Amino acid sequence: MLFDLPDHASLYDALLARDATYDGRVYVCVSSTGIFCRLTCPARKPKRENCTFLETVGECIERGFRACKRCHPLKPMASADPAISALLTALDERPEYRWREPDIEKMGFDPSTIRRSFKRQFGMTFLEMARQRRLRDGFETIVDGGKVIEAQIDAGFDSASAFRAAFAKLLGKAPGRLDSDPILFADWIATPLGDMIAVTSQSELHLLEFADRKALRTELAKLDKVAKGRIGIGKTSPSRQIASELTAFFDGTLTGFETPLAYHGSAFTKSVWDALRDIPAGETRSYSQIAETIGRPTAVRAVARANGANQIALVIPCHRVIGADGSLTGYGGGLWRKQKLLETERQYLPLITDKKS
Known part of the structure; x- marks a missing residue:
């Protein structure tokens, strides 16, 4: 720590006041835009819940945020x-x-x-x-059957230990600790909203998350227990299928995903996920509406928890759930992504209408 950070409320007040006291000492990362700023930034102030305060530009960059073009923190x-x-x-x-x-x-x-x-x-x-910016290249080298040393070179890492550390920070395991005969395979998929990690077996998709999501390592650790440590890297039929479907989804030519899914949750949680998949692209629902749909009208909070536990983003469309007042509410991939996804799906409404007619 460079100095003891004040609490979140104090820093947010400083942001609203454009307090120069913290200039160069604290930066605000805004989840709804994916941008980080100085606290003196003249741009419109973000909502309190979308703000994370960090001490260094390096921390902001490591978490995937881009520098603001108005206050130029760099x-x-x-x-x-x-x-x-x-x-x-x-x-x-x-x-x-x-x-x-x-x-x-x-x-x-x-x-x-x-x-x-x-x-x-x-x-x-x-x-x-x-x-x-190069770590993805190393990941793909291993996916294609390359050796770890080749992946390290392709990723531009001169140090083997630095490559292992960066890799472990993403997947929770260094390359050498990945199973050589896995039953679950991690793959890297690029999308217009950022890179995603897909984990599949030979028959089903188990996880699909944005690579910069904080919960990714925790979710991977849970799958590692399910697989008894047998997680590796590679492509499977389901990973190729979901990559193709994601391309079509963002191109505006796919209204529903067909990749087989593996659910990891309770019976109640699975029922919520099924209800999410029944929401047509281009439409939204509230937590209470989903609770009504599954026949548990009083279980609104439990529905919200099940929604948050989803680890197959986009395919199980938790981004289609909004607040009862029409607000976006939280989204693990960032509210800016949620907004973009909903905007993307509006283009599907004519396609869905044509199919119905």
């Missing part, structure tokens, strides 16, 4: 050091490039100085910032 660091400004610009121009220390030297900078400067300003080095 600008003070860049302005203070021309080298940082040049490297941030280069990274934005070539995010896919595997940056290494010789590249820094070619730009006329001393790698050790750059390392210290980025660590001081962002809580991570420039190479760590760049490598975070």
Whole structure:
């Protein structure tokens, strides 16, 4: 900790007041937009429940948030050091490039100085910032049957331990601890709303979550127990099917998913998930409406808990549940994604109407 953070209420008040006291010491990450800002940002203030306050830019970036284009939280660091400004610009121009220390030297900078400067300003080095964007490549190398060392190289990690740590932070296990003869397989699927992790058996989809969701590691740990540690990486027929269906979904040509699902929950929870799947694309329901649908009108809170326990996002469409007053309410993948999903599904209404007629 750089200093003791005040409580959430105090920081939110400081955000509303645009209190410069915390400038450069605390940043606000807004789940509804996926953006992080300085507390002095002139943009419209987010709702209290959508705010998370972190001490460093590095923490914000690690959690998948993008820098605000109005208050430019990276600008003070860049302005203070021309080298940082040049490297941030280069990274934005070539995010896919595997940056290494010789590249820094070619730009006329001393790698050790750059390392210290980025660590001081962002809580991570420039190479760590760049490598975070590359982890997906390493994952896909293993999916395609490549060795861990090949995955490490493809991901642009010079250190095997750093690659293992980054990998474990995502999946809860380092590559070497994944089962070589798994019964559950993790796969990486890119979507317009962010990368997703799918876990499948040879016959069913067990999990589908956005890679940046905080609960992902907990959900994977539960599946690991179910599989008795036999989780690995690879593609299966269900993972290929769901990847294809997700492409069609975001293209606006798919009104329902057909990938076979494996439910992990109580009988009541499963009944809620079935009710969610019965909500047509382009429509929404409240918790109380779902409770009525399953014949348990007084079990509204239990319905909400079952909704939150869903670990097969989009396919079991918990994003179609809104508050009784029409508000979006919470969503594990972020309210900004929920809004985008509902907007995406509005395009399905003509298709559904045509089918009915």
